[in-house]
Amino acid sequence: MSGIEINDADISKVLMYIQRFGDLNPKIIGALARMKNAESVIKLIKEEFSLHTSYLVRYKSIGLKAILALVNSDPRIELTDIYEMLDGFTTFVGRDQIYNEKLIINLVFPQKFENEIINILTELEEHNMFEIEKLLDFEDSIQFAYDFSTYDFKLRRYKDQFLVEPREPVYFPDLSDGFEPDWVDLQIIGKKQARNYLTLKQIANLINVKYKTVLKHYQEHVIGKGLITAFGIRLNGRYQTRLSIIFNENEEFLRELTRIPTLTHVHRLSGNTYFGIAFLEDPISGKILEYISQLKYKYHVDADIMIHPFEPRLKYLLAASIPYEHFTVDGRWTIDTQKMLDNVRKVKAKLMGSNPSQSVFIPKFHKVE
Numbered sequence: 001m002s003g004i005e006i007n008d009a010d011i012s013k014v015l016m017y018i019q020r021f022g023d024l025n026p027k028i029i030g031a032l033a034r035m036k037n038a039e040s041v042i043k044l045i046k047e048e049f050s051l052h053t054s055y056l057v058r059y060k061s062i063g064l065k066a067i068l069a070l071v072n073s074d075p076r077i078e079l080t081d082i083y084e085m086l087d088g089f090t091t092f093v094g095r096d097q098i099y100n101e102k103l104i105i106n107l108v109f110p111q112k113f114e115n116e117i118i119n120i121l122t123e124l125e126e127h128n129m130f131e132i133e134k135l136l137d138f139e140d141s142i143q144f145a146y147d148f149s150t151y152d153f154k155l156r157r158y159k160d161q162f163l164v165e166p167r168e169p170v171y172f173p174d175l176s177d178g179f180e181p182d183w184v185d186l187q188i189i190g191k192k193q194a195r196n197y198l199t200l201k202q203i204a205n206l207i208n209v210k211y212k213t214v215l216k217h218y219q220e221h222v223i224g225k226g227l228i229t230a231f232g233i234r235l236n237g238r239y240q241t242r243l244s245i246i247f248n249e250n251e252e253f254l255r256e257l258t259r260i261p262t263l264t265h266v267h268r269l270s271g272n273t274y275f276g277i278a279f280l281e282d283p284i285s286g287k288i289l290e291y292i293s294q295l296k297y298k299y300h301v302d303a304d305i306m307i308h309p310f311e312p313r314l315k316y317l318l319a320a321s322i323p324y325e326h327f328t329v330d331g332r333w334t335i336d337t338q339k340m341l342d343n344v345r346k347v348k349a350k351l352m353g354s355n356p357s358q359s360v361f362i363p364k365f366h367k368v369e
Contacts, residue, residue, distance in 0.1 A: 190324025245276035247303035
């Protein structure tokens with residue numbers, strides 16, 4: 001670490017405030033946290049830990065519906081192929097590192113396009129590229145801030161006793177009250193999600209809009225109308241592994257999961273199903289998996305675990321922004337189903353190679369009941 005002497009408690013406190021208020025001017029963060037050295041702490045975090053801050057969006061408030069698809073697929077299909085076939089209406093595609101045929105896909109789209117999206121999924125099934133195990137609606141999302149109270153910033157790892165007290169969610173209230181976001185609002189959110197190191201000034205330059213206009217939209221709409229539910233942060237993300245936890249409704253199990261300091265989301269889905277997301281670092285990954293196994297046994301919970309390493313890049317995990325490119329300047333959502341169908345056929349042809357009679361093999365896997 002650099003020669004600046006800053007203790008772990010100060011770094012942890014600043015990161016907590018960034019998760020609550022976003023990547024504001026360091027002076028503002030310092031004032032909110034009542035810390036005289038906040039600017040130095042933030043400078044160190046950015047230089048030493050590649051701090052990135054992103055927006056966690058409230059889909060309904062920006063006119064989008066979210067569903068989770070649990071899919072059995074041909075393991076030869078690349079995650080980028082899936083993103084292209086669904087034309088960017090995916091915010092996450094994850095392949096399980098252990099069972100490569102298992103996919104989890106987070107689809108986000110305007111409600112009026114639901115039939116078109118389902119038709120594309122049906123097309124993938126008809127081409128024997130997908131077998132849809134479950135389609136689950138997102139009903140509510142709970143965000144948790146990273147807890148760094150057991151983190152050693154000098155060693156860059158969680159301490160052996162990594163578990164924390166059960167945590168309460170961080171949740172911004174929904175203040176939209178019928179408000180309809182415009183093109184600038186969607187550009188701010190989408191570009192910040194796509195490249196979370198961007199500042200508002202950089203976003204203003206990219207979309208050719210005055211900085212004051214972008215700032216006004218950010219303050220009055222993105223924040224003022226509660227279009228985002230929380231701020232997400234990532235430190236040294238390429239060294240982490242994302243964990244997907246699909247489990248049946250059980251409040252005790254959920255409460256104990258929140259003791260994992262890197263648990264960031266728990267989504268409540270249809271069918272009394274929950275979808276939890278945690279991020280693992282190598283020193284504690286085995287312990288977290290062991291801890292979840294113990295909880296499953298203790299509370300008699302049927303939980304399916306999927307592991308998605310960040311490296312090799314795009315092999316097990318593809319994270320993307322909301323489909324803001326499909327939102328026009330005059331405020332309309334668009335979809336190009338023909339483009340999606342063409343991409344499905346291109347991927348099918350790639351899989352078949354030079355032998356058109358070759359069948360596409362989809363191995364079976366254990367269903368999540």
